[in-house]
Amino acid sequence: MLKKISSILILLLSLAHNAWAVLTIEITEGVEGASPIAIVPFAWKGQQAAPQEIADIISADLQRSGLFAPLAKQDLISQPHDASEINFTDWRVLNTEHLVVGKIDALGNDEFQIQFQLMDVSKGSQIAGYSIRSRLPGLRRSAHKISDIIYKALTGTPGAFDTLIAYVTVNQYPSGKRKYRLAVADSDGYDEQIILESSQPLMSPNWSPDGKRLVYVSFKSGRPEIYIQNIISRDIQKVTSFKGLNSAPVWSPDGKRLALTLSKDGNPEIYILDLASKRLSRITRNYAIDTEPAWMPDGKALVFTSDRGGSPQIYKVNVSQNRAQGRVERLTFDGNYNARAAVSSDGRHIALVHRIDGRFRIAVLDMRTRQINILTDSRLDESPSFSANGRMIIYATEDSYRGVLAAVSVDGRAHQRLSSQTGDVREPAWSSFKSH
Amino acid sequence: MKWTKTLPKYLLGLVLLVGLAGCTAPKKPTDEQAQSRSADVQGAYDIKSLDDPNSPLSRRVIYFDLDSATISEEDRELIAIHAGFLASHPDVSAVLEGHADERGTREYNIALGERRAKAIKQLMSVQGVGQNQAQVISFGEERPVALEHNEEGWRLNRRVEILYSGY
Numbered sequence: 001m002l003k004k005i006s007s008i009l010i011l012l013l014s015l016a017h018n019a020w021a022v023l024t025i026e027i028t029e030g031v032e033g034a035s036p037i038a039i040v041p042f043a044w045k046g047q048q049a050a051p052q053e054i055a056d057i058i059s060a061d062l063q064r065s066g067l068f069a070p071l072a073k074q075d076l077i078s079q080p081h082d083a084s085e086i087n088f089t090d091w092r093v094l095n096t097e098h099l100v101v102g103k104i105d106a107l108g109n110d111e112f113q114i115q116f117q118l119m120d121v122s123k124g125s126q127i128a129g130y131s132i133r134s135r136l137p138g139l140r141r142s143a144h145k146i147s148d149i150i151y152k153a154l155t156g157t158p159g160a161f162d163t164l165i166a167y168v169t170v171n172q173y174p175s176g177k178r179k180y181r182l183a184v185a186d187s188d189g190y191d192e193q194i195i196l197e198s199s200q201p202l203m204s205p206n207w208s209p210d211g212k213r214l215v216y217v218s219f220k221s222g223r224p225e226i227y228i229q230n231i232i233s234r235d236i237q238k239v240t241s242f243k244g245l246n247s248a249p250v251w252s253p254d255g256k257r258l259a260l261t262l263s264k265d266g267n268p269e270i271y272i273l274d275l276a277s278k279r280l281s282r283i284t285r286n287y288a289i290d291t292e293p294a295w296m297p298d299g300k301a302l303v304f305t306s307d308r309g310g311s312p313q314i315y316k317v318n319v320s321q322n323r324a325q326g327r328v329e330r331l332t333f334d335g336n337y338n339a340r341a342a343v344s345s346d347g348r349h350i351a352l353v354h355r356i357d358g359r360f361r362i363a364v365l366d367m368r369t370r371q372i373n374i375l376t377d378s379r380l381d382e383s384p385s386f387s388a389n390g391r392m393i394i395y396a397t398e399d400s401y402r403g404v405l406a407a408v409s410v411d412g413r414a415h416q417r418l419s420s421q422t423g424d425v426r427e428p429a430w431s432s433f434k435s436h
Numbered sequence: 437m438k439w440t441k442t443l444p445k446y447l448l449g450l451v452l453l454v455g456l457a458g459c460t461a462p463k464k465p466t467d468e469q470a471q472s473r474s475a476d477v478q479g480a481y482d483i484k485s486l487d488d489p490n491s492p493l494s495r496r497v498i499y500f501d502l503d504s505a506t507i508s509e510e511d512r513e514l515i516a517i518h519a520g521f522l523a524s525h526p527d528v529s530a531v532l533e534g535h536a537d538e539r540g541t542r543e544y545n546i547a548l549g550e551r552r553a554k555a556i557k558q559l560m561s562v563q564g565v566g567q568n569q570a571q572v573i574s575f576g577e578e579r580p581v582a583l584e585h586n587e588e589g590w591r592l593n594r595r596v597e598i599l600y601s602g603y
Contacts, residue, residue: 172583201578203542223573224546245550245574248543261543267554268547289547305544311503312544340541353541360539380585382541401585427542 023189023405023418023425025064031413034069035154037062038096041073042116043081043103052139054104054114054146060188061147061161064407065391066414068154071096083117088124096121100150110136118150128153140190160387163187164431165394166205166214166231167405171423182216184231187387187430189418195231204427206250211431215239215249215258226260240273248292252299257322259283259293259302270304272322281322294341294350303331303341303350311336314352314365331365334372338363340383344390345432349410351384351393362395364410375412385430386410394418394428481521483528486600492517496598498556499591502537505551507559515559518598523564531599532556534574535581537590546576553596 039059044050062068077094080086081103091099102116117129130149134142141162148159169181182196182205196202200219207214208228215228226239226246240246244263251258258273262280270283270293284290288308295302296316303316306328314332318325332338337355344351347367354363354372359379363372376397384395392414394407399417403424406417418425485491496518498511507515522528534549553572560570582589 201575203546203576203578219575219578244572245546247546261547263547263550268550289544289551291547292541292543305541307544312540337540339544355540380538398585 023185023192023420025060025189026417026419028406028415028417031066031409034063034067035098036071036094036096037068037098037100038071038076038091038094039100040076040079040081040102042101042114045103046106050104052143054102054139054143055100057140057143057188058100058147058150061144061159062150064188064414064416065151065159066409067151083119083126083129086119088119088121091121098127098150098154100146102146107133112136112139112142114139114142114146116146118153140186144186144188157391158389158433160389160392160430160433161187163388163433164207164211164231165189165405165428166207166431167396167428168202168205168426169420169423170403170426182214182229184214193231195229195234196236204248205429207429207431208251209253209255209432211433214429215251217247217249226258239275245291250293250295252295253297254299257299259295261291261293270302270317272319274322279322283317283319283324284328292340294343296343297345297347303343305339305341312339314338314341314350331370332372338365338372341365342384342386342393344386344410345388346390349386349390351386351395351410353382353384362393362408364393364412373412375408375410376406376415381406383427385428387430388433392430394430396426396428481517481524483525485521486528493521496600498552498596498598500552500594500596502539502590502594503548505548505555507555512559515556516563519560519563519565522560522566522569526566526569529569529571529601531571531573531601533597533599534572534576535579535593535595535597536577537593538577538580538585539590540577542576542578546574546578549574549576549596552594556596556598 039055041055059070063070077090080101099119099121100116105113107113112134114134115131118127120127128149132142144162147161151159164184165187166184169183171179180198180202181194182202183192183194185192198220203217205214205216213228213230217224218227224246225241226249227236228239229236242262242264245261245268247261249258249260256275260271260273261268262271267287268289268291270290272281272283286308288306290304290306292305293302301316301318303314305312306315313330316329316331335354335356338352340353342351350365352363354361354374360381361374362376362381362384363374365372378397381395381397384393386393392407392409394405396403397406403426404417404419405425405428408415481493485493495514532553534553536545536549553574557570557572580593582592
């Protein structure tokens with residue numbers, strides 16, 4: 001079913017200053033049956049060059065979803081900017097199902113008005129039409145918002161383009177020293193911001209549900225401690241510094257609690273930390289390793305990794321009033337290594353790291369059928385994280401022994417790779433929908 | 437909950453006794469070194485031995501199998517030497533730094549590194565090393581010594597390093 005489209009490098013070049021792609025995205029496997037759509041370059045009435053190629057950003061977003069096949073720019077038979085200028089017969093000849101046209105007006109003071117219309121080509125009618133006001137630094141973001149609107153209008157599912165990814169980069173120098181960086185970028189790899197640098201390991205970034213803060217593990221004191229950092233103000237707050245492990249923090253869906261791993265009581269156990277009261281509640285009690293908690297979307301259960309059965313497997317425990325309720329249930333039985341669960345926002349899928357023949361792949365456990373479906377085919381895939389709409393999974397993999405990020409659709413059909421210029425990139429974490 | 441904490445220590449103590457018996461038993465005297473090592477356990481090393489590259493105390497890395505925190509027979513002898521030294525030098529402290537190879541998930545690996553370091557700490561504590569004398573820290577797979585992505589690199593990275601404070 002998969003049609004290999006090798007090495008179609010989408011060069012996401014930007015004309016605006018201060019917006020560069022540190023991560024470039026390569027579609028490694030396109031999807032047969034993706035819906036043909038044409039995004040016509042938006043009209044621009046300013047004096048200078050257009051501040052952003054809005055249409056290029058939208059095209060790249062929609063293509064990455066694997067559900068759409070945007071027409072190449074040179075194949076556009078005409079360049080209408082308004083529904084009244086469209087000759088639908090031409091577009092039907094090209095088998096284009098949908099057409100997006102629009103224009104950008106400069107309002108002065110770096111303010112812009114973006115108008116666009118999404119058209120059904122066969123019916124010759126408008127599906128959606130919006131007018132968005134944007135400031136210059138927010139133009140890329142406005143383009144992602146338009147992608148989200150188009151995606152929702154055509155699939156019924158909210159888009160997750162106007163979101164952020166956090167990740168850790170590591171550079172190793174000939175002296176043997178390493179530089180660890182915690183970075184945040186748009187979901188397409190643009191506008192990377194380094195929010196923290198350290199000579200000691202940084203691990204396990206995880207987003208607050210409001211997309212404003214990250215929780216992570218830092219070894220800056222020489223041992224692991226958990227910190228929360230505001231990505232705008234960069235303010236840092238130490239959260240836990242217990243004896244032993246302080247590891248794998250994940251924010252609860254209501255934003256009020258963290259699930260995390262501590263070994264202060266002897267061996268690694270899952271705890272819940274109430275952020276307001278600082279009260280700590282122990283959830284697991286087992287002599288094995290219990291770690292890598294992830295919340296179910298209703299906040300009433302945790303899934304986690306435990307080797308209590310002899311090998312790492314995923315387990316689920318119900319939680320009420322920060323207490324474990326009932327029996328711990330084992331969820332995975334295929335193979336002898338299933339770990340680091342991430343749960344989709346609808347709770348239907350659990351992404352995990354699955355070992356097969358000594359290789360580590362990203363797999364998805366369907367919570368209805370309890371079947372595991374392996375999505376990737378390299379040997380060191382890890383750290384899966386769902387997009388806010390549960391349709392894509394970003395994860396860490398290797399390319400020529402270098403750590404890179406990649407993404408795969410939850411059905412395993414669309415694959416892409418996010419490569420950086422230097423160093424290792426690892427531990428991606430995809431934010432929820434932006435609320436601000 | 438108490439037994440879960442004390443049982444493994446008890447078990448490890450047993451295993452250690454069996455291990456030491458194996459070293460000193462007249463039935464297996466083939467290894468002269470083993471005999472001298474077991475003598476060393478009684479505290480033959482002074483503080484200067486830490487700087488002596490020919491002393492067994494200069495061997496400070498213990499290696500592990502994949503997914504395992506099991507200590508080999510040979511390494512038990514080495515750990516016994518370090519434990520003997522620490523027990524006879526209560527003013528000296530050490531950090532037991534646990535590590536894993538790059539395979540498997542990062543958070544599980546940091547727990548695995550801790551399990552390896554704690555296995556060594558428990559062996560040491562039954563030989564009289566003070567609870568605060570040996571401190572466990574795990575870096576999981578975050579601080580590899582070998583950068584090769586192959587069996588040999590992985591073998592070298594699955595380790596616990598015994599780091600003497602100030603040495």
